[in-house]
Amino acid sequence: EPHQIFRTKIPMKLAFIFAISDKLPESMKRSLIYHPFTPQNSAHVQEGNVMRQVKKRDILLYYPFESMNPFLKMIKEASSDPNVMTIKITIYRLAKKARLVEYLCAAAENGKDVTVLIELRARFDEQNNIDWSERMEEAGCRVIYGFESYKVHSKICLITYRNRNEIQYITQIGTGNYNEKTAAMYTDLSLMTANPAIGKDAAEFFKNMSIGNLDGTYEHLIxxxxxxxxxxxxxxxxxxxxxxxxxxxxxxxxxxxxxxxxxxxxxxxxxxxxxxxxxxxxxxxxxxxxxxxxxxxxxxxxxxxxxxxxxxxxxxxxxxxxxxxxxxxxxxxxxxxxxxxxxxxxxxxxxxxxxxxxxxxxxxxxxxxxxxxxxxxxxxxxxxxxxxxxxxxxxxxxxVAPKEERRFxxxxxxxxxxxxx
The missing domain is CATH 3.30.870.10 (Endonuclease Chain A)
Incomplete structure (x- = not known):
């Protein structure tokens, strides 16, 4: 009804505000903008191969206080690891510049089976997701576009690799999007685990998504x-x-x-x-x-x-x-x-x-x-x-990382x- 309609001259899309902040004079910035903070390298992640560390113990990252880089580095490692067979991931929102996509494309070009379940109806990001899905398809990734009546909003990634004669998994499950820009602006948790039971659940989840089955059952994942x-x-x-x-x-x-x-x-x-x-x-x-x-x-x-x-x-x-x-x-x-x-x-x-x-x-x-x-x-x-x-x-x-013998x-x-x- 007419009384339920509101008119405004304010743009609905406010992304331009981020560009304005870079052009403000320093005197104005001091009173309007927070003191810069750079997401830190997690104390739970050491130098070297991230996949190898996750295989030994679960790692939790807390954005934006800790950097998203260990997860991205793990995907990059997986893209060229000869033992990695598949990488599967659900994507809801991506940044305009996404290293994640580049690593997924590199994995596909290196002969890995890469499956991406991308949601094209992510509000305000529809065109961005279409552009990225086309880029991944061109690189050889298998792109699935979700369901007609259900948005795919989950944040889950599964790496499947061979260890001698066994198939094993590394699973990442998070609360936030795989968006490198918002990972520095939103508080989110990101768990990386080699727990085999969670990995089997994740594999079952992606199998169900590929055939449009929303009624799957899982041991640990809900x-x-x-x-x-x-x-x-x-x-x-x-x-x-x-x-x-x-x-x-x-x-x-x-x-x-x-x-x-x-x-x-x-x-x-x-x-x-x-x-x-x-x-x-x-x-x-x-x-x-x-x-x-x-x-x-x-x-x-x-x-x-x-x-x-x-x-x-x-x-x-x-x-x-x-x-x-x-x-x-x-x-x-x-x-x-x-x-x-x-x-x-x-x-x-x-x-x-x-x-x-x-x-x-x-x-x-x-x-x-x-x-x-x-x-x-x-x-x-x-x-x-x-x-x-x-x-x-x-x-x-x-x-000052805590010594192992000291209680948390x-x-x-x-x-x-x-x-x-």
């Missing part, structure tokens, strides 16, 4: 539109059984799914402590007597766009943690292909728990939702800006203390 929401609700039921001993922490961009909202209310009524870190749209109110008394909701809007999705259920040895591409929105859980992966490595689970703890402590860029839907700033004696902490942490970790928690306390000083 995949929308079939199992992801069902698994999340089941894991929340497990916490509900614990009553006041239950614990749920979930971080996402937006929350609109009605089934999930009802389950959060059920968990709260059972006494489960629920913390939701939701950057944007959130269709549930905390602190409603007899409904959401045990629910706390906060939003972090800082220098970088909060984009990581983390699902944590329980505490201690029984805790289950997943990272993935999906928000708890009906469009994601029912109309998109999404993938979430369990964190099976204890040290990485501690790493993610640390990230969650710092984010929940944020009182600079965080705002807490009240029961009327309004947001207020948290008050505390000492200030914690989670993104600033992670920036300092990445710099400090690379400079002790190192973190020392690190946070040095940052505050």
């Amino acid at each position: 995949v929308a539109p079939t199992s992801l929401k069902r698994k999340v609700l089941y894991l929340m039921d497990e916490e509900i059984k614990k009553g006041s001993g239950g614990r749920v922490i979930m971080k996402m961009n937006s929350l609109t799914d009605v089934d999930y909202i009802r389950k959060v209310c059920e968990a709260s009524k059972a006494g489960v402590r629920v913390d939701l870190i939701v950057r944007g749209i959130c269709c549930i109110l905390p602190g409603i007597p007899e409904y959401t008394e045990n629910v706390r909701i906060m939003s972090i809007v800082g220098r970088y766009l909060e984009h990581a999705r983390i699902f944590s259920f329980g505490t201690g040895a029984e805790q289950k943690v997943y990272i993935g591409s999906a928000d708890m929105m009906t469009r994601n859980t029912q109309k998109r292909v999404e993938v979430a992966c369990p964190i099976l490595d204890d040290s990485i689970r501690r790493q993610i728990n640390h990230y969650l703890k710092v984010m929940l402590s944020d009182n600079v860029k965080a705002r807490v939702m009240l029961c009327d839907g309004s947001y207020v700033k948290k008050t505390a004696e000492s200030q914690v800006d989670s993104q600033a902490v992670f920036m300092e942490e990445a710099i400090y970790a690379k400079r 928690g002790e190192w973190v306390k020392e690190l946070i203390g040095s940052i505050r000083k």
